[in-house]
Amino acid sequence: MAPKKIEIIEVGPRDGFQNVPEFIPTDVKLKVIDGLVKSGIKSIQVTSFVSPKAIAQMKDAKDVTTACLERYPDLQLFTLVPNLYGAKAAVECGLKELTYVISVSDTHNEKNVKRTHDQSFEELAQILELYPDIKINLDVATTFGCPFEGDISLERVMAFLQRAYNIGIRSFNLCDTVGLAHPELIKEVVGSALRTYQDCEFQIHIHDTRNMGIINTFTAVECGIDKVQTAIGGLGGCPFAPGASGNTSTEDFVYMVNRMGYDTGVDFDTLLQTAKYLKDNVSSGNYSGHHIFIDKTKVSTQ
Template sequence: MNLSKSVTINEVALRDGLQLEEKILTVAEKKLLFEKLENASILNVEFGSFVHPKAVPQMANSKELFMDIGQKEHVTLISLIPNLKGAQIAAELGVKEVNYVFSISNTHNEQNVRKSTERSLEGFKDIKLYCDLHNIVVDVTLATSFGCPFEGKISEEKVLALTDQLIENEAHIVTFADTTGMANPEQIYRLMSKVKQKYPQQLFGLHLHNTRGMGLANIIAGMQAGINRFDTALGGIGGCPFAPGATGNVCTEDVVHMLEEMGIQTNIQIDPLLEASHLLKQLLGQQLPSYVAKAGKSTRKYPVPNQA
């Protein structure tokens, strides 16, 4: 296989992972999780979002969490923002990277942020100008890039046209999101190959869900197309509160285990990562979708049963 020798993992459990959970974790609990992730050498963490607390109450303490964690020289702390006001909050706090999310599907965007896709694109232009003035990196995530739960299939032409506009306006990173886990490996490979061929110098990422069990296969397909930046969530938790059936981000420890077994560097330590996953399980009080946390690493050996 023609794969990169290393990948970048963006850990999104503290934001996308927790935003569907009934139990709302305290700042202290989230900070403890962050410290476990930091101990596993994760260098990119999406810690929360600056959205209205009535819309996503699980993220209401994001500002306090960032202030409690403090600036980290070796870890990039990323916040999701829904609009220019979110970017202003990020700048006031000193956040260095933001994730602006909107949907290619106009129907989903109306459900998610109560505005049209075109209006969200115009909002990005204002956000980019503001963030440039404050030295903030802007990652634009295009939700429903591979399918919408309301509209069905999304045409590649529509994705490519919107990507063109983002790059014309100098988006630092463009991330394509499989918001409800509708994508398949062939679809991922085909679309990512096209964007990489057209814009070989642009930084692209993938945000994948494992809703239908194709998350790991889709990561490999993305890598074959030249993508080496992926959003993943500890324990495989998460989803979009405005997209039916969007449970299950692709699981961080499953991805790291797979790639490291293949000789592909993530620079993440699997044993401390599994400790973080076990802590998350305790904090949420429920089983997690993670395969590796349940079965252990593939190098695990068992004693031979006593047949006497």
Template structure:
């Protein structure tokens, strides 16, 4: 076993994992999930999204979820996804210190995902930065490794886009494999390139597991010095506006692998696995349309 190294694992299940479940999950069940994650040692969580309930009905209770969690867990690193200035203002009003704002590298996906051109999204990001300068903003670069409409992007396109966002004062980025088409060499090359071009910035990754490449791509990012890796309990999730996108990399599988390799996640694997199993049992019908990857035996 290698010498223990710390790695920041960011759980995005309460938002990305739940956002397109076919049935609405009541607030009490969302809070029970977040409680369980916190008790298992997860300290970095994306807990909701301040979006229109018409677009994402599952997030209709975002304010209640955020308010309750911020009161219960003031020491935890809690944040939300916001698509616009209004969402960012809501997050700050509730007491959040940081948010994620998603913009696609692909123009086509940006229009499908948030009904804006990329230029319009950058303008909205500029308004967020100008209006709420004390709010930390991480830009999630969707389709950073591939788009369902435009294919694989050129490396220079990624560098140019990160440069545009960087000029707006953003210093935290998450490169997202929105439809799960990346490979380890691409992940290493992209991450190495952006880290070299923007040494004052931090880069995370968000990897989908559509083709069973989630673990190896996430590991490639870690070995290239990613500042954090995102995953969801049970591998739930996927972009509702990206054809063919299935679930995310499963948190419990990732924690198991990283612990074997000597990484310190700060997470209790046994508690995490029990939570994944109990949550799956509690809402079995909601999993039918998702790529689910819950380890039934930690030896497998």
């Protein structure tokens, strides 16, 4: 029987890079993206269209996007947009897929995008109406807990999903923004979402704050999620969420599920070379990937 497929959605060039304080040259960003493409990854969040005053790392969003669309016209390239202004800028660059973000937590939403829930949903409805031919994904931030409000109840998550569903969203990304999730919570929330919204697409996005990124992500896969967001080198974190560490490492997760017989379409050795290039060329101490090296006789880590 053919192995089950898992689509690896790489978010390092956005969520990974946004927490690096020193500006990463555009050509370095593009070399990392080129390595990801060569490894076989076909879905990449290449940047975010946010104010450079908020996240200076993304000031070259247009340049990165234009270059990627020219180089990889057949790949699934997308960006994060926090508002209508960002959506317009991304569409003008030629992107056909956008991710909009709203937090389940009111407090985090106001700190992250400077909007109330009502304001965020109103603008999301405007984007959907203005761009009916553009795929709009919704990042559901703080799905599994908030650094300001603590636990988020299942009822609150489901009411949030229903509100987004009612205005036309059919693609959701359940985000563990600060790494508060655990496997039983993943089972409860993901299971309920998949059962309730069977006509929707769901992704999972887990931060590795407590070294539970891989187990939580794989638990979501066992629940039925087949689209997984990870970041090369395990880089990442939310600048507006205290305690948010890096994302689940792409190379670690790919190594595990490839060895388990899942079909990711990603070549681990090529991916590893990209992770090594990243570590050598991007100034950050926030690397959670274990950088596994394989030869013909042994497996070692360093």
